Amino acid sequence: MSGPDSITAALLVIGDEILSGRTKDRNIGIVADFLAGRGIELNEVRVVPDDIAAIVAALDALRARHTYVFTTGGIGPTHDDVTADAVAAAFGVPLVEDPRAIALMLQRITSEHLNEARRRMARVPQGAALIENSVSAAPGFWIGNVIVMAGVPAIVEAMLAAVAPKLQTGQRTISRTVEVGDMPEGAFAGELAAEAARHRAVSIGSYPSYKDGRFANEIVVRGKDAGEVKAAVAAIEALIARLRAAGKDRYTIT
Amino acid sequence: MSGPDSITAALLVIGDEILSGRTKDRNIGIVADFLAGRGIELNEVRVVPDDIAAIVAALDALRARHTYVFTTGGIGPTHDDVTADAVAAAFGVPLVEDPRAIALMLQRITSEHLNEARRRMARVPQGAALIENSVSAAPGFWIGNVIVMAGVPAIVEAMLAAVAPKLQTGQRTISRTVEVGDMPEGAFAGELAAEAARHRAVSIGSYPSYKDGRFANEIVVRGKDAGEVKAAVAAIEALIARLRAAGKDRYTIT
Numbered sequence: 102m103s104g105p106d107s108i109t110a111a112l113l114v115i116g117d118e119i120l121s122g123r124t125k126d127r128n129i130g131i132v133a134d135f136l137a138g139r140g141i142e143l144n145e146v147r148v149v150p151d152d153i154a155a156i157v158a159a160l161d162a163l164r165a166r167h168t169y170v171f172t173t174g175g176i177g178p179t180h181d182d183v184t185a186d187a188v189a190a191a192f193g194v195p196l197v198e199d200p201r202a203i204a205l206m207l208q209r210i211t212s213e214h215l216n217e218a219r220r221r222m223a224r225v226p227q228g229a230a231l232i233e234n235s236v237s238a239a240p241g242f243w244i245g246n247v248i249v250m251a252g253v254p255a256i257v258e259a260m261l262a263a264v265a266p267k268l269q270t271g272q273r274t275i276s277r278t279v280e281v282g283d284m285p286e287g288a289f290a291g292e293l294a295a296e297a298a299r300h301r302a303v304s305i306g307s308y309p310s311y312k313d314g315r316f317a318n319e320i321v322v323r324g325k326d327a328g329e330v331k332a333a334v335a336a337i338e339a340l341i342a343r344l345r346a347a348g349k350d351r352y353t354i355t
Numbered sequence: 356m357s358g359p360d361s362i363t364a365a366l367l368v369i370g371d372e373i374l375s376g377r378t379k380d381r382n383i384g385i386v387a388d389f390l391a392g393r394g395i396e397l398n399e400v401r402v403v404p405d406d407i408a409a410i411v412a413a414l415d416a417l418r419a420r421h422t423y424v425f426t427t428g429g430i431g432p433t434h435d436d437v438t439a440d441a442v443a444a445a446f447g448v449p450l451v452e453d454p455r456a457i458a459l460m461l462q463r464i465t466s467e468h469l470n471e472a473r474r475r476m477a478r479v480p481q482g483a484a485l486i487e488n489s490v491s492a493a494p495g496f497w498i499g500n501v502i503v504m505a506g507v508p509a510i511v512e513a514m515l516a517a518v519a520p521k522l523q524t525g526q527r528t529i530s531r532t533v534e535v536g537d538m539p540e541g542a543f544a545g546e547l548a549a550e551a552a553r554h555r556a557v558s559i560g561s562y563p564s565y566k567d568g569r570f571a572n573e574i575v576v577r578g579k580d581a582g583e584v585k586a587a588v589a590a591i592e593a594l595i596a597r598l599r600a601a602g603k604d605r606y607t608i609t
Contacts, residue, residue, distance in 0.1 A: 117560055120397045122387030123530065123575060124562065126380070129402065133376030143374045145409075148383065148400035151560070155399075178541045179561040180548035210541075218544030236565065255565045276377065287432045287464075290472030294434035306371055306405070307433040308378065311490065311509045321377060 108141045108271040111163040114148040115156055115174035115184050116252055127254045128173040135261045140271030141169065151175055156187035164191075164246055168269065174252030176241060178218040185242075188249055189226035199225045202240050209238035234259035243267075274323050275330045279337050281318040288349040292340050293320065300333040302326055362395045362525040365417040368402040369410055369428040369438050370506055381508045382427040389515045394525030395423065405429055410441035418445070418500055422523065428506030430495065432472040439496075442503055443480035453479045456494050463492035488513035497521075528577050529584045533591050535572040542603040546594050547574065554587040556580055 112132050118124040129146055136143045144167065149155040156175075163170045175184030189196040202223035206215060222239035225231065232241035232248070234256055241250045241260045250260040281289065286307055297305045303324035309316050320337055324330045366386050372378040383400055390397045398421065403409040410429075417424045429438030443450040456477035460469060476493035479485065486495035486502070488510055495504045495514045504514040535543070540561055551559045557578030563570050574591055578584045 114400075117558065117577075118562055118575070119383065120387060120400070121528070121530065121577065122384060122391045122397075125384040129373065129383075130376060130379040133374060137376045143376075144404065146368075146374070146400075146402035150398065177561065177563065178544040180544070180551050181558075181560045214541070216541065216545060218548070219541040221544070222541075253563055253565045274375070276375065287468070287470065287473040287476075290432040290434070290475070291470060294472070297434050304371065304435075306435045307431065308372055309431065309507055311507045321372070323371075323375065 106271075108169075108269050109144045109167045110136055110141050110169040110171060111145040111147070111167045112143060113156070113159050113163060113170060113172040114146065115151060115172055116148075117150045117181070119148050119174075120150055128252070128257050131254055131257055132171055132173070132261070135265075137274065137276075139265070139268060140273040141268065142271070142274075151181045151183055153183050153187045153190060156184060157191045160188065160191040160247065168246060170247045172247065172249045173257055176222065176239065176249060176251055178221050178239075182221070184249060185224050185226065188229075188242075188244060188247060191247075192226055192228075192244055194227040194244075196224045197227050198223050199229075199231065201231055205231070205233060205240055206238045232260050232263050234263055272325050274325060275327055276321060276323045277330055277334045279320040279322070279334060279341065281320055281341055283315060283317055284341065284344065284349060285316065286318055289320075289341065289344055292344070293337065296333065296336050296340060300329065300336065302329040303333045305333065305337070360525075362423075362523050363398050363421045364390055364395050364423040364425060365399040365401070365421045366397060367410070367413050367417060367424060367426040368400065369405060369426055370402075371404045371435070373402050373428075374404055382506070382511050385508055385511055386425055386427070386515070389519075391528065391530075393519070393522060394527040395522065396525070396528075405435045405437055407437050407441045407444060410438060411445045414442065414445040414501065422500060424501045426501065426503050427511055430476065430493065430503060430505055432475050432493075436475070438503060439478050439480065442483075442496075442498060442501060445501075446480055446482075446498055448481040448498075450478050451481050452477050453483075453485065455485055459485070459487060459494055460492045486514050486517050488517055526579050528579060529581055530575060530577045531584055531588045533574040533576070533588060533595065535574055535595055537569060537571055538595065538598065538603055539570065540572055543574075543595065543598055546598070547591065550587065550590050550594060554583065554590065556583040557587045559587065559591070 119126050147159050175182045225242040226244050229242040229244040236256045236259045250257050306321045308319050322333045373380050401413050403413050429436045479496040480498050483496040483498035490510045490513045504511050560575045562573050576587045
């Protein structure tokens with residue numbers, strides 16, 4: 102549903118710990134929900150390791166294609182935090198210690214604790230704006246169309262709240278769900294495709310889930326126009342009611 | 356830690372519902388854990404919408420670079436399931452109805468229920484092998500180095516179990532965690548970097564988490580050589596004990 106006027110975004114999740122399975126990512130869902138609420142279309146996500154070359158390659162591919170690129174992870178004080186280095190390299194600017202970031206950190210710690218490792222967290226690409234947050238002393242930063250955030254989900258949420266007023270917003274996509282229950286996808290798929298062809302102003306998705314040995318299906322209608330969404334939902338509800346009356350929910354294989 | 360002999364993989368998660376925030380992905384973690392257990396290095400993940408051009412572009416980029424590319428999502432019977440079409444397009448082969456897939460489905464449903472929509476699930480790129488699973492009648496498939504699975508996590512797990520015996524395996528990475536508690540990263544980051552420089556045969560990551568207003572840190576040592584991992588863990592444990600004795604855990608800002 103991306104149109105020429107769409108505000109689009111990509112998310113780059115940075116961290117060996119996601120790829121090794123050690124940490125189960127939650128930031129994709131957090132960023133997806135945040136963007137959906139502002140009418141910004143999340144079109145692509147990538148997960149890469151804590152590796153400067155891999156981060157630069159992904160940033161270069163994504164920032165050319167989207168209004169915004171959000172990143173999570175790799176901006177702490179330890180040696181494996183290389184995101185700031187990679188963003189500076191991608192933009193071809195020096196990585197510099199930012200006195201505003203130092204000042205923010207000194208609001209939380211005394212100068213005797215401002216060691217070299219913590220000063221690493223004040224390094225930002227030259228020209229970047231800082232992103233404060235209520236959870237941690239160390240800021241994220243924003244350069245060009247790239248918004249660089251921490252990896253800890255609570256800090257991601259705080260940084261998203263901090264940048265929200267400065268983001269362009271688009272028309273929100275309206276999403277409505279039709280609960281199908283255990284009628285199998287295969288029983289309604291053909292006629293649902295026909296409804297999708299009749300309602301081209303919306304996108305229609307069918308999503309099975311599986312729990313305790315049983316499938317359940319939901320049909321989701323998404324679109325920008327409330328009337329078009331409503332019409333498609335009504336047509337699908339009528340379709341499902343018709344199929345149910347015809348006994349199409351009497352077997353459970355999808 | 357990828358070496359010339361590494362077995363590597365990428366994962367392509369396909370689905371509008373992940374990008375819209377409607378569904379919170381669980382397959383990244385499932386696939387990451389599965390691959391880690393077999394010594395296959397997951398090096399990259401992408402999430403793309405149910406869009407043939409986007410899927411083909413991602414497949415072409417990933418399959419050239421990795422031993423295996425796993426995909427999840429988009430192989431059901433509904434109109435928004437376009438993964439098989441995209442994989443056939445990426446490989447430049449026709450998408451054909453596979454009589455073996457039809458036979459598998461007829462083990463679960465009677466022929467009167469084998470409608471056109473369900474027949475869609477028997478379409479595979481010419482030359483693909485089928486991936487059976489214990490949960491659903493519809494198979495996944497494997498063509499070239501691309502392994503195509505369903506989106507429902509329970510089916511992903513069943514399909515991974517089905518392909519496991521046929522995958523090349525690498526040397527497993529050993530992972531050990533040192534619990535640091537609430538000593539802030541900034542208090543140990545400098546000396547941890549020095550340990551990382553002394554223990555180049557392993558990778559060392561530091562992972563903060565945040566709960567109920569407090570940070571906790573874990574340091575993870577990963578490597579292929581048990582002796583090298585053990586030595587690095589011992590050095591880090593000694594470092595943390597030394598810092599704790601010196602009172603470095605007396606403040607909580609990271």
